[in-house]
Amino acid sequence: MTVREILKMGDERLLRIAPAVTEFDTPELHALVVDMLETMAAANGAGLAAPQIGVNLQVVIFGSGEVNPRYPLELPIPRTILLNPVITPLDGEEQVGWEGCLSVPGMRAMVPRWQRIRYSGFDVQGRAIARTADGFHSRVVQHECDHLMGKLYPMRVRDFSQFGFTSVLFPGLDDNTDD
Ligand code: NI
Numbered sequence: 032m033t034v035r036e037i038l039k040m041g042d043e044r045l046l047r048i049a050p051a052v053t054e055f056d057t058p059e060l061h062a063l064v065v066d067m068l069e070t071m072a073a074a075n076g077a078g079l080a081a082p083q084i085g086v087n088l089q090v091v092i093f094g095s096g097e098v099n100p101r102y103p104l105e106l107p108i109p110r111t112i113l114l115n116p117v118i119t120p121l122d123g124e125e126q127v128g129w130e131g132c133l134s135v136p137g138m139r140a141m142v143p144r145w146q147r148i149r150y151s152g153f154d155v156q157g158r159a160i161a162r163t164a165d166g167f168h169s170r171v172v173q174h175e176c177d178h179l180m181g182k183l184y185p186m187r188v189r190d191f192s193q194f195g196f197t198s199v200l201f202p203g204l205d206d207n208t209d210d
Contacts, residue, residue, distance in 0.1 A: 032069050036084065037083050038082075038085055040135045040183055044082060045181065047082060049081065049179040049180075051114075051115045052090065052114045056157055063081065063086060064155050066084065067092050071133075074133050075100050075101050076133045077094070077171050078093030078171050078174065078175040079092050079093075079175070080175045080179060082179065089114060089152075089179050090112075090113075091112075091172075091175035091176060092175075093108060093111055093171045093172065094171070095107070096109055096110050101204070102129075105166075105167040106168070108167065112154055113152045113154070113175075114155065115153055116150055117151050118173060118176055119148060119149045120145040121145075124145070125144065126143070126144060126170075128141065129142075130142045131184075134183060135183060135185065138194070141190060141194070143187065144169065144173045147163065148164055148165075148169045149161070149163050150172050
């Protein structure tokens with residue numbers, strides 16, 4: 032178990048398209064997921080995608096089952112390990128909301144996302160997962176899956192007047208990614 036270094040925006044490895052996992056339930060995959068869980072927990076992340084630790088595979092994790100201290104006003108999201116995810120918007124409705132990213136430390140922006148989605152994929156053993164989500168849960172899933180397509184949230188920002196430093200936008204918020 033290791034807390035891995037999180038790549039920061041500007042690193043070309045964050046811009047790659049990640050290939051699908053083809054073999055489930057392997058020792059390497061389990062070790063990757065353990066490292067990702069440790070790394071996300073150490074950073075109080077709402078989620079983490081494998082490319083953020085330099086592993087170019089369609090693996091994302093998100094949620095803890097508890098309120099995240101970096102997003103204290105949002106509802107808890109169930110702890111999920113999701114491989115080869117597919118996202119389908121349930122309708123055309125978008126919603127803007129605040130996002131941060133462990134690869135873009137110390138910043139937040141208002142980002143448009145689908146309000147309601149269905150997402151599917153597999154767990155680490157290869158068992159199918161299929162859920163619907165809305166609100167912050169939907170937002171986090173879309174944000175993490177974007178990492179698998181080489182997209183970081185600043186690439187989704189439309190209104191740059193709502194993009195800034197967390198310490199200025201939300202003074203007092205416990206965001207340990209400011210450094
Ligand atoms: Ni991110």
